[in-house]
Amino acid sequence: MQLGIVGMPMVGKSTIFELLTENTSKGSVPGKSSSAMARVPDYRVDRLSEYYKPKKTTYAQLEVVDIPGLVPGGEKAARVFLDAVRQADALLMVIKAFTSSPNEEVDPVADIETLNYELLLADLDLIEKRIRRIDENKKKKQLEKERSLLEKLQFLLENEKHLSTVELDPEEQEIMKNYQFLTNKPILICINIAENQIMEKNYAGREELLAYIEEHGLEMVEVSAEIEKEIAELDPEEKELFMQELGLEETGIVRIAKSVYSSLGLISFLTCGEDEVKAWTIKKGTLARAAAGKIHSDIERGFIRAEVIKYQDFEQLGSINAVKEKGLFRLEGKEYLVEDGDLINFRFNV
């Protein structure tokens, strides 16, 4: 799964990229994307790791790509930008709310619209080309359903609606799989604000922004990249104090990682023992046997059953033994629908 960071130049994209990837990689240089892995923070993995004291602790990961900023008007730059966006499974749209100089005026809604416009245009362009090609095709009768779907999508885009908002019947969903529309990707809006704005809980254009977010059914997080950078350099105790002072329960980076994970429809199941505590990423809706296949194809093939403990039960009772004594330990078959936070031990034979 790949998260693309998009936005105008100089809004804090690379700062956020470096925070998400814990400085394992430098952000993009002009005109070129940069990519690295980000850990998905998970308090369950933290707790289980304290409990088992394993040799190794492994968090879920996401690939993050720092995409060069969109410079409106530049055609070649726009193409580089759109190609990078096309590769991503989800987008983090970084929008500037902090000001770099006293006279600077920011307009978060205008920036979101500029970026959206670029994505909408790219999708419209693709649709128009495809319709033209269908019309030239001798077998166009067979393509009628696709053509009418494309017209429906075209109408939405012309009304500035993202394709992620469209409702499709099963046949249309199938057709849609052949396309990689940009406005069909999950988008998380990340408002980059200044330190004093966190305390004030306000900034220029906030009211208008909230109305816009609501109207378009978008998801948004407010972070201050500069503060996140400071937080990242503190030791755990200082960190807690500093966050309390700012009235933050979680760092922005944790909020971003979590929102992205859920907007991609991803959940984690956990395996634990003295050797390793590990979070495994699966799509919501994955059945036990397929989940086993994430670990090893042998476990999927030789699947017997899944021994499942709910994380909440473990947390409440404090130990795996207590969970077992209470009879909260379950044996599930291959059709079991895995839930977020399941602790699983797969029984299999090869």
Ligand SMILES: Nc1nc2c(ncn2[C@@H]2O[C@H](COP(=O)(O)OP(=O)(O)O)[C@@H](O)[C@H]2O)c(=O)[nH]1
């Ligand atoms: N005051 C302030 N400056 C920031 C913040 N985030 C980023 N910057 C500054 O903005 C400039 C551009 O940041 P960068 O992450 O390189 O932006 P990018 O061009 O979008 O990748 C740098 O000088 C950062 O230090 C912030 O939250 N507050």
Ligand SMILES: [Mg+2]
């Ligand atoms: Mg950058």
